[in-house]
Amino acid sequence: MLQKTMRWYGPQDGVSLRDIAQAGCTGVVTALHHIPVGEVWTEDEIRKRKHEVEAAGLNWQVVESLPVHEDIKKRSGNYQQWIDNYKTSLHNLGAQGIQVVTYNFMPVLDWLRTDLFYPTKTGSALRFEWDAFRAFDLFILKRPGVEKDYNEQQTAAAKAYFDHLSEDKKAALASSCMQGLPGSKEAFSRENILALLKEFEGIDEKTLQSHLFQFLNEITPALEQSGVKMAIHPDDPPFAVLGLPRIMSHADHIRAMLENTTSSHVGLCFCTGSYGARKENDLPKMFREFGSRVYFLHLRSTKRDPAGNFFEDDHLAGDADLYTIIKLAAELQHTENRSIPMRPDHGHQLSIDQHIDSFPGYSFVGRLKGLAEISGMEHAIYQQRAENGL
The missing domain is CATH 3.20.20.150 (Divalent-metal-dependent TIM barrel enzymes)
Structure with a gap:
């Protein structure tokens, strides 16, 4: 067993x-x-x-x-x-x-999710949604060079998704995408993530x-x-x-x-x-x-x-x-x-x-x-x- x-x-x-x-x-x-x-x-x-x-x-x-x-x-x-x-x-x-x-x-x-409390029939669950993630990447994180990773259709869908979010929902999306390491309830900051990403340039x-x-x-x-x-x-x-x-x-x-x-x-x-x-x-x-x-x-x-x-x-x-x-x-x-x-x-x-x-x-x-x-x-x-x- x-x-x-x-x-x-x-x-x-x-x-x-x-x-x-x-x-x-x-x-x-x-x-x-x-x-x-x-x-x-x-x-x-x-x-x-x-x-x-x-x-x-x-x-x-x-x-x-x-x-x-x-x-x-x-x-x-x-x-x-x-x-x-x-x-x-x-x-x-x-x-x-x-x-x-x-x-x-x-x-x-x-790990990365865009929603930590996605509603289901049996409670809430973790979820990853591409439009939400691209909205985070493009318009919240604003990662340098991010535009080259997405085509015109993907960017437009992410923009439409982002524009329909309230300020509270934008904050919730940012918090979900910037969760810290397992065992920690402290999320990363935008500056933390951008600095770490820069260290991996060329890898x-x-x-x-x-x-x-x-x-x-x-x-x-x-x-x-x-x-x-x-x-x-x-x-x-x-x-x-x-x-x-x-x-x-x-x-x-x-x-x-x-x-x-x-x-x-x-x-x-x-x-x-x-x-x-x-x-x-x-x-x-x-x-x-x-x-x-x-x-x-x-x-x-x-x-x-x-x-x-x-x-x-x-x-x-x-x-x-x-x-x-x-x-x-x-x-x-x-x-x-x-x-x-x-x-x-x-x-x-x-x-x-x-x-x-x-x-x-x-x-x-x-x-x-x-x-x-x-x-x-x-x-x-x-x-x-x-x-x-x-």
């Missing part, structure tokens, strides 16, 4: 460890968000968090995430020092029994890919010595935004990473929501090809429209075929004699969730609903396997 976990942002999270334990999870995925990006995670700090989790009757085997410093992505500034620090943190995590580190290699922003997809491969090959000895596996999260959304390169958005990107890194400790966080937001991605086919390198599962489902906009649908709805993914995961776990950690990713904010302080997409009852649906489906799949003698 999949190891059922839930993301926990630490002591500042409005969702408590007791809540997570009562939801039927066996563990949490968490991180030391109070430590600045790039600094070493000491064994004392890791041990303190681990004891806190275990005191609630849960385990901590997956870190989400140990952030990669922007200098590493650019291979500039103090990048070698940050890589050395990363290696030390990996050794310290391995010494405390942590098995998987989830991370991403997205420049500047870890294209091929260059960023090369920087990822070099980083992974440099930390491989630390991974193999510590026993820790790296699980890269896909780009979110899985297409180019703000003129930044994307290098983990589809099967060819995964293939390139695995071909250019030699260690089996380098693998994937298979996020069905992120990959599923891209129409070209065949999730079951991707899982069949790369399943042996999947070390962590994010299960959620996005719903696309013909224009390429998407929102977070119910876990068993949307465009992601979670039934087939869970079925393939069951087969893989049996074949390889291992259990894959999983968490229900994102959730609708239900009316009861409005009274619980939480991070966007991480409402407690909404995720609990998703976990229950996934657990029921998995139980039925295993029951069917047992009846078929598998």
